[in-house]
Amino acid sequence: MECTRCGACCVAPDIAALDKPLGLRCPHLGADNLCTVYDRRPQVCRDYQADEVCQRIEAPTLEERVHKYLALFELTHEAERVRQGGCSSMRQARRG
Incomplete structure (x- = not known):
């Protein structure tokens, strides 16, 4: 399958190697939904x-894609807790 470069994989899941919590936009994801550290991205x-x-x-917007991803894996409530807790890192989210 070909990547559509939608950016959902850089927002929805947590990414431990980048200390990025569930449901929050990766700090390296540009406004164009492309990785700004692509050549140096983690394994x-x-x-x-x-x-x-x-x-x-699949959905028309990144926000809708992320919502569908979180719902698919039954992570909507956990992601909302992370967002409401103001977590800027996975370490902070795990403490919450």
């Missing part, structure tokens, strides 16, 4: 391949 990002999840969360 977990390099290894990620577009798959059937990308098709299942």
Whole structure:
């Protein structure tokens, strides 16, 4: 499957290598939804391949895609807790 460069994989999941919590935008994701550190991105990002999840969360906007991703994996409430807790890192989110 071809990557659509939607940016959902840089927002919805947590990314431990970047200390990025669940449901929050990666600080390296540019306004164009492309990685600003692509050549230096962590291995977990390099290894990620577009798959059937990308098709299942297809939507017109990044926000809608993220919402569908979180719902698909039943993480909506956890992501909301992270957002409301003002967590800027995974370490901070885990303490909450």
